[in-house]
Amino acid sequence: MEEIQALAHGFAVALSPINIALMFVGVILGVLIGVLPGLGGANGVAILLPLTFGMAQTPGGATSAIILLSCIYWGALFGGAITSILFNIPGEPWSVATTFDGYPLAQQGRAGTALTAAFTSSFVGAFVAVVVITFLSPVVAGFALEFGPPEFFAVYLLTFCAFVGTSKEPPFKTIAAMMLGFALAAVGTDTVTGTLRLTFGSTHLLTGFDFLVAVIGLFGIGEILLTLEEGLAFRGAKAKINLRVVLDTWKELPRYWMTSLRASAVGCFMGIVPGGATPASFMSYGVARRFSADGDRFGTGKVEGVVAPETAAHAAGTSALLPMITLGVPGSPTAAVLLGGLMIWGLQPGPLLFVEQKDFVWGLIASMYLGNIAGLIVVLTCVPLFAAILRVPFSVIAPIIMVICAIGSFTVKNAIFDVWMMVVFGLLGYLFKKLQYPLAPLVLAIVLGDNAESSFRQAMLMSQGELGIFFSKKLVGFMTTLALLLLFWPLISWAIAAFKARAAPGRGGSA
Amino acid sequence: MRALALRGEKNKTFVQVGQLKLVLTVLVPTAIYAFLVTWIGIYVSSILFIGFFMRWLGKYPWWKVAAVSVITVFAFYVVFEMWFKVPLPKGPVEGWLRLN
Numbered sequence: 001m002e003e004i005q006a007l008a009h010g011f012a013v014a015l016s017p018i019n020i021a022l023m024f025v026g027v028i029l030g031v032l033i034g035v036l037p038g039l040g041g042a043n044g045v046a047i048l049l050p051l052t053f054g055m056a057q058t059p060g061g062a063t064s065a066i067i068l069l070s071c072i073y074w075g076a077l078f079g080g081a082i083t084s085i086l087f088n089i090p091g092e093p094w095s096v097a098t099t100f101d102g103y104p105l106a107q108q109g110r111a112g113t114a115l116t117a118a119f120t121s122s123f124v125g126a127f128v129a130v131v132v133i134t135f136l137s138p139v140v141a142g143f144a145l146e147f148g149p150p151e152f153f154a155v156y157l158l159t160f161c162a163f164v165g166t167s168k169e170p171p172f173k174t175i176a177a178m179m180l181g182f183a184l185a186a187v188g189t190d191t192v193t194g195t196l197r198l199t200f201g202s203t204h205l206l207t208g209f210d211f212l213v214a215v216i217g218l219f220g221i222g223e224i225l226l227t228l229e230e231g232l233a234f235r236g237a238k239a240k241i242n243l244r245v246v247l248d249t250w251k252e253l254p255r256y257w258m259t260s261l262r263a264s265a266v267g268c269f270m271g272i273v274p275g276g277a278t279p280a281s282f283m284s285y286g287v288a289r290r291f292s293a294d295g296d297r298f299g300t301g302k303v304e305g306v307v308a309p310e311t312a313a314h315a316a317g318t319s320a321l322l323p324m325i326t327l328g329v330p331g332s333p334t335a336a337v338l339l340g341g342l343m344i345w346g347l348q349p350g351p352l353l354f355v356e357q358k359d360f361v362w363g364l365i366a367s368m369y370l371g372n373i374a375g376l377i378v379v380l381t382c383v384p385l386f387a388a389i390l391r392v393p394f395s396v397i398a399p400i401i402m403v404i405c406a407i408g409s410f411t412v413k414n415a416i417f418d419v420w421m422m423v424v425f426g427l428l429g430y431l432f433k434k435l436q437y438p439l440a441p442l443v444l445a446i447v448l449g450d451n452a453e454s455s456f457r458q459a460m461l462m463s464q465g466e467l468g469i470f471f472s473k474k475l476v477g478f479m480t481t482l483a484l485l486l487l488f489w490p491l492i493s494w495a496i497a498a499f500k501a502r503a504a505p506g507r508g509g510s511a
Numbered sequence: 512m513r514a515l516a517l518r519g520e521k522n523k524t525f526v527q528v529g530q531l532k533l534v535l536t537v538l539v540p541t542a543i544y545a546f547l548v549t550w551i552g553i554y555v556s557s558i559l560f561i562g563f564f565m566r567w568l569g570k571y572p573w574w575k576v577a578a579v580s581v582i583t584v585f586a587f588y589v590v591f592e593m594w595f596k597v598p599l600p601k602g603p604v605e606g607w608l609r610l611n
Contacts, residue, residue, distance in 0.1 A: 051591075051595045054595065054596065221541070225534050225537060228534055228536075228537055229530040229534065393569055394568075395564050395565055395568040396561075396565055396569060396579060398537065399560050399561040399563075399565070400561060400583055402541055403560060403583075403587070404587075406544070406548065407553065407591065407599060410548075410599060411591075411597050411599070414598070416600055419548055420545050422545075423538075423541055423542055426538075430534070
């Protein structure tokens with residue numbers, strides 16, 4: 001019950017007036033970011049990160065800063081559902097699955113029901129995930145205290161392989177995106193020997209590519225370019241939520257407890273094993289359709305079809321923070337940006353945080369409970385306001401978002417060169433999306449490339465070049481094996497399917 | 512090996528001419544904008560950028576264009592320079608206004 005005590009202390013930290021105010025500011029900004037095209041959780045947090053540099057230097061300020069940023073993340077998770085349901089435009093990739101049943105519901109004039117169901121199940125998913133974080137993360141951190149370089153490399157390997165195994169894109173595309181990320185991460189100073197790599201004599205590249213700029217360009221500018229193809233106007237259903245609709249929907253929701261339970265489980269799993277919120281929402285939607293009594297009617301406006309993806313997306317988005325705070329390995333691009341924030345504020349993410357920065361860690365965990373409550377209140381009361389923002393003509397909102405992105409990339413390192421890089425990354429992001437290459441592995445590879453490399457090389461120094469070190473102990477061997485299993489999962493699942501197909505109908509036929 | 516092969520992609524048009532035009536109408540000004548930031552600072556170029564979009568794509572009357580772009584950029588100035596004390600790149604115009 002040590003956790004409960006620590007959590008109570010965390011609540012004491014998080015419940016200070018300034019932190020509560022920051023929570024609401026964060027959630028409102030987050031929903032705004034989630035609603036606007038081109039601004040999402042990852043790049044929204046990236047843009048606002050430089051603004052917290054000053055805040056984090058005051059005592060207790062790092063906790064306030066992480067509360068602000070993580071609440072932006074929760075808000076963005078909530079906000080994605082608004083545009084999916086009302087406008088049939090997913091504001092965030094993880095709310096694509098919400099459009100399948102959410103938009104039909106809105107067309108039937110039941111937008112309020114769909115929105116309430118989406119928000120409430122988001123809340124449930126997030127809540128389950130926070131409980132998981134509360135009790136699981138001290139355990140994981142305890143384990144991780146004894147980690148050496150081989151174990152850390154195994155964790156990184158697991159992260160990368162999980163992307164290949166769980167991504168809905170073809171595995172080769174994921175690998176290609178990831179390798180490009182590694183190449184970009186390698187630019188700059190070699191972390192072990194200090195020599196320069198791939199800088200081509202340019203002083204701008206001495207410090208390498210900043211992943212925050214990459215995130216802003218890839219997700220922000222790329223998204224706007226893609227949205228433009230759809231035309232310049234948004235057309236959407238009217239949003240009306242009143243207390244009656246909310247209460248009626250809440251009465252209906254307990255019926256789907258089994259769906260939410262499954263969705264939370266899928267979400268937590270996908271968040272911790274870094275599959276991310278997007279595949280989690282699709283997977284959960286698929287699972288719900290298979291198990292539901294009237295699965296055939298999914299896609300025509302079933303509340304259950306909104307509950308499943310939203311619960312899973314939030315559970316995954318939230319639990320993606322677990323590996324971030326315990327191991328220093330983010331489970332999603334947004335978690336990666338938050339991790340970057342921690343490092344900039346001078347905190348070393350990883351298991352030691354639980355020992356050295358108790359206030360910070362438990363304040364953050366407590367703020368996850370409170371932030372999601374704040375989020376639920378904000379979205380339920382302010383939906384019409386947020387929907388109105390989308391009615392602002394694109395020719396006004398798009399350049400403003402571009403300017404915000406430019407300012408965001410500039411402030412990362414006070415370098416105009418980064419504004420250039422943002423445009424280049426934007427074009428890259430647009431091409432990636434057009435060709436259906438996943439962006440998340442690229443971003444994670446940029447973020448983790450250097451760390452993965454240095455822990456690999458340290459492990460190699462320890463073992464004098466023997467790869468056997470990754471199987472030398474139980475834990476590290478287990479993680480490496482799991483990673484390889486995930487890496488070859490597309491092949492394995494194909495083999496199983498082929499085997500089954502041969503076993504079942506092949507009985508009477510060809511041998 | 513079939514599992515690894517890229518799943519049957521429909522042989523569809525990569526981008527339509529109309530769409531490409533729209534995308535370029537944003538991409539080209541953005542590239543020019545990045546250029547401008549280097550020379551005349553972020554504030555003036557942002558006013559020009561927002562104004563250009565509103566006038567060219569949105570066909571708004573001039574006074575609306577001017578109002579929205581100037582007010583937006585002024586809001587950025589207040590938020591970044593005054594609240595958060597984050598200096599943004601400035602050019603000669605800010606110099607004349609003695610803002611840096």
